[in-house]
Amino acid sequence: MPTHDGLVDWDSPASWDAATAVETIARLAEQGKADVPVYSIGADRRVATRPFEVTGSPLFVAEGIFAAEIVEECRRRGLLAGAYALRRPRGTTFLRRLTRDLAEQRKAPKVLIRRGVALLRAEPAVLRRQTGLGAEAARAREILRRVAGMVAGHPHRSS
Template identity: 40%
Template structure:
């Protein structure tokens, strides 16, 4: 690909991927920022040599899409206030015209589509990537939304829609993992929308300070230590395979659950901060050697809008009696979260959803 940009960028791109029907377009509409729908760069359905699947063109294969055109359009939009791109008809499998995307006054632009992950590396290399997200939602929900949309919009004949629905449902977990491996962060719908809005808030503040002629800076970073307490319920009624749960807390004046922990004091190491915070918040005394470091992860802060968070995560000894866990200090509520199937009704912090739960699933299997 030709990826040489003009000299000075005035905005950057947030990439949004996800399975067909996962809600990318709806999130883009709710985000309130300029939106580039990467589907508009599909190839015409009568072009020779297109990949085939389910008896039709495989529209989920990157070869069905003009990635170089999409990249060049996004590069242009990072340096100019508007760009002309194609208009594409999914039912007709053809380009039907052109449209103008206008981004004047916005420091970030959202680009959504199933091929967004293909643009992570070139945009990152050019310094034009603000963030990358992949929507990770339950397969049954995504399949239902996809079928309802495709039938409503008469995208394809019904037998083709159903064959495609079954095939994509079977591959959804693998597809999301593949996109994540290319640099996209798996998030649920609400957390993804919150993240995009936080990026916009941070970028607006930076642009107001520095002026639109300078490239938008990364949001300020908060460093924290987080401690995971787990409990295993043996197999029994309602839990035939047993159940691993994760202790989570909510601070006063906030709405998201997270792990006990907090910011290190001057001179403290990450593990020292973890030990101190657990004592302050839960009145549990731990020695540093009792904590196993699971790793570090950068994401958006849950409670400080416009800030990034660098979290070092530790695993504490297993809890044998969950009723022994009591909160104090600035904590207001505690809940045990199902590690394998966390409820969508419980709002959880990005660090837990993106890193802690996947790391624990892998470790506890």
């Protein structure tokens, strides 16, 4: 696992298994179900898998900081309806991340604040990277409108 300041760097794409993510998305798209990993940020590792189903859904959303890393491959395999990088005020992202991480006790508060400030500063570069990998920058309301339009225009899967 990649490290930063002596800690596992969960914000690095190298901490993620992109090939397995694409295969899981393919299984979900084709079969409607797959086992997905469960990570423990506090323990710095994957701790289990759990079944996940989207059977009957016309679309599903795969989200996360590394989603843009697999846009090209998902597009190539015909698995992609849309790819978006959420654009919101950096302060909002910082506060939401910090609130979540403190509530989940992911790390010591001092570590979470220090890392949160670093991510706050890096956010414009992260957005540029995600759009460079094929995601379109958009605000949450616009993304929700587009996804709703895709769902409305899709026949309902019954498998």
